[in-house]
Each structure stands twice: as structure tokens, then as C-alpha cells.
Amino acid sequence: MNRDLESALEELAARAEQSHRSRRAPLPVDLITARARRGRRTRGALVAAGAAAAVVAVAGTAFAVLPNLTPVPPAETPTPTVTTSPTPTPTETPTPTPTLAPVVLPPGNPSLPFGACGSLADAAPAYPVDDRVDVRITPATDTLSAGGFVSAGGVIERPMPFETYLAYAVPDDGPSVAVVKDGVVVGTASFSEVAGDVTAGRSGNDGEVTFFTSLLGLTVCDPGDGGPVTAGRPLPAGTYELRPWASIVTYDGLPEAPAELFQDSLTFEQAAALGGTPATAVGEPTTVTVTGEAETQQPLPGADVPLDTTTFAAPPACGAPAPVAPLRGAMLDLQVTPVATTLASGEPLAVTATVQYTGPDRLRFYGYERIDYWVVQDGVVVGVTVVANDAFSQYDVGSGAPLVFSEWGLVLTSCVTESGYPLSTGDPLPAGEYTVYPAWAFSDPVARTGTGTVEMLRPDDIYSVTLGSPIPVTLT
Amino acid sequence: MSWEADLDRLVTDRGPALVAYAYLLVGDMASAEDLVQDALVRTYSRRRPEEITWVEAYVRRTILHTFLDGYRAKTRFAAVTPLVATPEAVDDEASVAGDRADVARALTTLSPRERACVVLRFYDDLTLPEIGLRLDISAGAVKRYLSDARHKLEPLLGPQPGLAAEDVATITKGGAR
Secondary structure (H helix, E strand, O other): OOOOHHHHHHHHHHHHHHHHHHHOOOOOHHHHHHHHHHHHHHHHHHHHHOOOOOOOOOOOOOOOOOOOOOOOOOOOOOOOOOOOOOOOOOOOOOOOOOOOOOOOOOOOOOOOOOOOOOOEOOOOOOOOEOOOOEEEEEEOOOEEEOOOEEEEEEEEEOOOOOOOOOOEEEEOOOOEEEEEEOOEEEEEEEOOOOOOOOEEEEOOOOOOOEEEEEEEEOEOOOOOOOOOOOOOOEOOOEEEEEEEEEEEEEOOOOOOOOOHHHHOOEOHHHHHOOOOEEEEEEOOOEEEEEEOOOOOOOOOOOOOOOOOOOOOOOOOOOOOEOOOOOEOHHHEEEEEEOOOEEEOOOOOEEEEEEEEEOOOOEEEEEEOOOOEEEEEEOOEEEEEOOOOOOOOEEEEEEOOOOEEEEEEEEOOEEEEEEOOEEEEEEEEOOOEEEEEEEEEEEEEEEEEEOOEEEEOOOOOOOOEEEEOOOEEEEEO | OOHHHHHHHHHHHHHHHHHHHHHHHHOOHHHHHHHHHHHHHHHHOOOOOOOOOOHHHHHHHHHHHHHHHHHHHHHOOOOOOOOOOOOOOOOHHHOOOHHHHHHHHHHOOOOHHHHHHHHHHHOOOOOHHHHHHHHOOOHHHHHHHHHHHHHHHHHHHOOOHHHOOOOOOOOOOOOOO
16 A cells, blocks of 8 residues: 555645535635734734733742853853852863872773773673664864863764654663773763663654753763772873763564653663663764863862742743843853844844853753744834744753854744734834844753752743843844 | 735635645644634734735745644643644545545644645645745754654555655754754
8 A cells, every 4th residue: 555645635635625615615705804804903003002011920039130141152161150159260271280190091891891981992782782773972172171071962863864763762861971092981971960770762753852961071980890990080181082872772663662651760671671672872983182181070060059940031922021131041041142233124133042051950941943033122022033833852951061053043023922922923024223132942941950850930831931132133 | 906805816716725725734624714714814914015926825834834833832842742633533525535535544643743744745845945944943853754754654554755854954053962
């Protein structure tokens, strides 16, 4: 059986058209006209009067009006952007001193599976490699100071294009990273400071892929054999390979991953016991160079920052007063460049943006894959770029490790409210002076700390936004 | 010509074709007619210039986005689980039979966005990047939706090589990954 979709859809449409012509009442054009007329009057009144309703909802007293911040580029040693206590100066390169004890790396042990501390880089992993699942890490830089960090993104997903369907389960804390020197795993890193043994099911692609960011500290791992290895010491100067990998469970023949994976937190062994096959996903290695030497690993930024669960904002409504910005919803800081610009009406406003979690530990949420703009003129929201879009993804971000949105361009368009949501009309705003409020839309933020998870406050029945500093824009 | 006359002419001349397009998205005639009405109201509520000649194309886009908005209001950012369309009864009034009935039923297994991608690909004959631009999602996301659609349709309809995601360049946007 093979149905040609193209001809089938054409025939279905033709039959539907004929059915509507011959067997259904014509569309009620008078009713449609009347509804449109009411809409035109309402919109006219809205523009004329300006809406008074404030829509930036901020709970409690933690209304955070923040000073302008210098954009935070991906850096090997980012500086914490919010803190109430003195912090170390991570940007200073530790100076090697003759008093430092020598670093002792683990020797190679050919009996260990790949990924274990001291295993050989070409050793077989504990479970067979399955290349139907890919692991990727993307370091933002290729050098770091000893004792510092490298900011990296990571993901476990099916490689594209998808030739076959596969239900599978992955580590909920993201990829593991084997740090290899001279063919031996001398360090191990992960996207969670303390990775747990929890698996997450993957059956499709609607919002299921999780993108991780983290500051990876490269330290000597502990082989656990009581030897002289200086475990925990920053890796010394040199070039290292970062090899991402993950233990996964595949469910060949099943149309969906087992429901139990979505109902409870199951360990790897429990996930495998649901009719799955344990396997290993491995990714392409990347190379980083460590410079200098350090006695101790720097603390992660945000470690001493109190968790602020109360600051949040709903998306500003069409016709409402300008929002107060910048505002760090869920402790997410949005930085955008350029800070002012002139462009023609209908021309996309292209920005480069970073979204960085400034709180302690990690934050998990669902977010858009884009930065949107709210456009204000004479103190009133007159435009927005948001469109109907369910293509959101789950993000799990570590403090100080930014998500980067590069050269993302959107035409500034007028605004309409549909089903309670501010949406773009698709109509470019005319020439004039505007103030653009960059914003990132997200939902369901949960802080993941060493002691558990904490739900961040959020608006009722609508998504949250974090707002960057407004940008003066002249449309010609 | 006034906007009212413009609307009247569009409904009279092209109303059935617009309903047919909406039918491909929603799968039953009554919902398709409601969808077209809503899209026309949205279109003509916006003081659009009367001289536009591409109004039908605009209405089709509005039908698409109105269709997705309906699900979006329920699901956007709220669901952890994948979007799952509720299988809808195939409308007898469309008089589908045989193979076409199979296809109509198979389409009901798709999520709204998967269905939109399939319609844009096989009815509107758009490329993956064009679909991405139309839905304002990345080409990579389009590949994922079409891949999931293939997974759901092939057990019902047989091999669908046309749903294999080509290796097209992904639009660079979104979070670092």
C-alpha cells in the first residue's frame, strides 16, 4: 500500500470544494462582514485611546529594574553578573608558581570501558555504540585558563535527516564528556554539577529535545584506585580532546517510548528493563587548550547568588503602556546588540543576543528558538513580532553559560490580540521613531539546585518573558 | 472597490476553494468553514489596503495561522508531552472513498503542526526552507515535523519517500546547540 500524498491531497481538496459548493450553505458573507466591521472599529478605538491596562506583572516586592549591563560574550571565565557578595575574579589568569605541586594524571587502564576515569580513548564503551543517536557539544572557545571554565552547549538527539523512527531514552542531565590526553581519559565533565541517574524518554520531536549549556571545569578525575592521582586538581597546560557520550536505551519496534518514562523518574537500569536495549551514543570530539596552571578549580558563578523565584513578567499586551525593562524574569539576563539603529520600514531588525541564567545552579524551562520584539511608540505598545509557533524546545542552562542567538532578524510589525495573546499582524510598521523591547519568551521555569527543584513564579495562563534593554529604532 | 465589496467577491468566487484548503488542515467540513470565516474576519479587520491583489494568498496564510493558533492557545508552552492531535472523524460530506479515505483518516493522526507541514509540502508544494519561513520555524524543525509525520503515516499508508527530510541547509537561528 502506498498512497501518493500529493495527488491524494489534491483530490481531497477537490472533493471538499465540490462538497461545499453542492451540499453546504454558502459562507455567510454578511455575518463575516459584520464581524470584520466590528473588529475594524475596535482596533481603531484601541489605537486612538491607547490601552491603560498594565500587563507587566511582577509578583511580590522583588521588582527588578536593572542597570544596563555590558553584553556578556561566551567566555571561558565569565564574570557573575548579579551578586550580593564579593566574588573571585575569574578573568585573571592564574600565574604559575614554583610552589605548586605537580599534577598527577590517571594512567591508562585498558580494562576500563570508555568514559570511565583512566580508560583508554579507543576502549569499547560499556554498551555497544548506536549511531542512530547523536551527542554533540559545542564549546564557545577553544582555550581556557587552568582552573577556569569553558562555556559549552550540549544535546543528545537523532542525527538529521531522520531515515528511520526510533523511540529511546537518554540521561536527563545531558551528555557526559570524557577529557582525553594522550589517549587516556584524564578528566570527566557533565552538564550538571552532580549528574543523577535519571532517564528521559524520547518518542518524537515536539519540544522533547533538551539543549544544555554549562560552564565545564576541566579537572583531574578520580580513578578510585587509591593511587597518587591529584583528583580534583585543574588540568595543567596542554591540549585536550573533549569527547561527548551518553548511555542510552533504545526501544526498537515500539511506536513510543514506554509511558513509565514520562510518569516517573527511572534509572538507566529501570529504563532498560522496560524492553529496551542499553547502548552508547558517542559524538565527535572537539579540542581545547588549557593555559597556565592552578592549584584549585574556581567556583561556578552564581553559586553564592540567592535564588530569586519571584521576579517575572507576562508579555506586554498590544496597546498597553511600555514595559519596564530590562527585567530578568526567572533570573535570565537578555543582552542584545546593537543598542540603536536606523532601518527602512519592512527591513528586518537583526540583532545578536545572549540569554544567560544568573542564579545558582541550573534553570530548566521551555523556550522559543528566537528573540522577539515588542515595539513601543509614544509610550504604548504598537507592534510585536510574535507569531503562532509551537516550535519550542526544552533548555537546561547552567549559571553563566549563555545561549547565543546570532544575527536574528525580524521585521517590526503591528500588533493584534488573538485568544489573549499579543501577535504580529504581519504588517510592517510605518516610518517613525520607535523603542524596541527585545524579549525572550519561555515557560515553566524550574531551578534545579543541589537540594532539589524549585518552581519559579510565572504569570497565569500565559508564557513569561525576560526583557532586555530597550533599543531606539528609527524606521525610514 | 470598498473592502466590503472586495470581501464579498472573494467569498463568492473563492470561498469553496478556501474551505477546501482549510479542510485539509482540520479534516471536517464544519470546522473548515468556521476556520475560513475566522480567517476572513481576521484579514478584513485590519484595515488592509483595498488594492491588494494577493488577498487570497494572504487569507490562506491566515487560515494556516488561525488553525495553529487554536491549538497554540491550548498547548503553547504548557505541555511537556508532545502535541497529540485528537483523531477526528473523517467527514462523510467530503465524499472521500477508498484510498483517499485512508489518507484522510491517516492525516487525523498528525499533530497540528505536522499536518500543516504536510499540507504545505504536498499541497502548496513548498520547499523545506519555504515551509520554515511560512511557519516561522527553522528548517530543522520542519524536518522534525515531517519525520514524525512519516513515522505516523507509513504504518497506515505504506512507504512515503516524499516525507524523507532532505539534507537542506538549516536556517541558522536559535540557541547555541
